[in-house]
Amino acid sequence: MEMVIPILKIYVVFVAIVMIVYTIRHFVFTLNRISGEQRIYYQDIVDSDLPRVSVIVPMHNEEKVASYILAQLTKADYPRDRFEIIPIDDHSEDQTGAIIDKYASRFPVIKPLYRNSGIRGKTHALNEALQVARGKVIVVFDADYLPPAGIVRDIAVSFKDPEVGAVMGRVIPRNTKSKLLTRLLDLERSGGYQVDQQARHNMKLMPQYGGTVGGFRRDVVLSLGGFNPKILTEDTELTFKLVIAGWKVIYANRAECFEEVTETWSARARQISRWARGHSQVMLWFIKPFLKSKNLTLGEKIDGILLMGIFFIPLIILVALPVTLALFFLGEMNILNTVIIFLLVAAYNAFGNFAPFFQIGTAAFIDGTKSRVNLLPFFFFSFLYNIIYVSKGSLTSIVDVVFNRDPVWQKTTRFRQKG
DSSP states (O other), rough: OTHHHHHHHHHHHHHHHHHHHHHHHHHHHHHHHSSOOOOOOOOTTOOSOOOOEEEEEEEESSSTTTHHHHHHHTTOOHHHHHEEEEOOOSOSSSSSHHHHHHHHHHTBBBOEEOOOSSSHHHHHHHHHHHOOOOOOOEEOOOOOBOOOOOOHHHHHGGGGTTEEEEEEEEEEOOOOTSOOOHHHHHHHIIIIIIIIHHHHHTTSSSEEEEEEEEEEEEEHHHTTSSSTTTSSOOHHHHHHHHHHOOOOOEEEEEEEEEEEOOSSSHHHHHHHHHHHHHHHHHHHHHHHHHHHHHHHHHHHHHHHHHHHGGGGGGHHHHHHHHHHHHHHHHHSSSSHHHHHHHHHHHHHTTTOOOSSSSHHHHHHHHHGGGGGGGGGHHHHHHHHHHHHHHHHHHHHHHHHHTTOOOOOOOOOOSSOOOO
């Protein structure tokens, strides 16, 4: 017991330090977005020599949304001799394949890829599509997205910069009025993109490629071995692979695309658990080569470590709660200190780990939608829900890496009416 109590006390101090560090990080990003110099994107480049682009859309049982995104992509403002659309029918058991066939028969630019054998999942689908894609630049959209006509060009033009390996656009929910959950996710997205991603882009730190509404260089990704099927978040994996190898990942706030956010808490639980699991897998796989890389500045390494560890925070805090109680009942903490620790944890997380309230408030101000901040108090309940499933995902990632397991991809439920 003599050794246990000091360890528990050290852990409580460690948790407090971690919370303070992340609070400072988010606050610095917010100040940068409000008053710092804003780094422009490449949208003003006018160049007729655009790269050949392959737009890849992985689909598994997407009959509710497939026709919408295919119709949008056929309207893309991009030279047809340098453009192809590759919808992937990945082991679908509904009418997804028939919808793809219908559009492919009408639009020669659509080059379907059918996967009826092998292992289902986005990572496997992307790896197979990279083998047949003809574009130098790969642009990826999820099946529920609605890409504007000019977004492919807005993404592709950034690759005129020879240092850019990947670019990420902004995601905006379209079904925000459906439920309280969708409204909260809208706030979360606005803070994460309008402030967090843009600030990291401004400060030349580490904007993250998000797996959709983004693009990357095909030859570079192939040279890095493609996507690892053991990692559920291929986007986070690609981000760290690229920066370790010396490539830049940039953020395009102007490249806006609408998505359908999940409308039920059960679907949200599966989604955030998958994100936490995959993101934490990346940390366990890449932390060592990332720290050793000579292609990164000290600032990029600090930001990258904090980015890697973000999904471990709920688990760290979840463990801190019983530790604090144990110290109290062991007589090692008075009631005032115990209450202070609990209030610190609650205050830090009341507005959500992924969209701290000052980032969300700033994003709402920039977007001209100030009334949205009235929903901020509800993030306390969102945190209580998220902490369980994020912790579950992070713990599962440790088991995955230790036992070298192959995770099974879980599809996100769609809520749009069939179209």
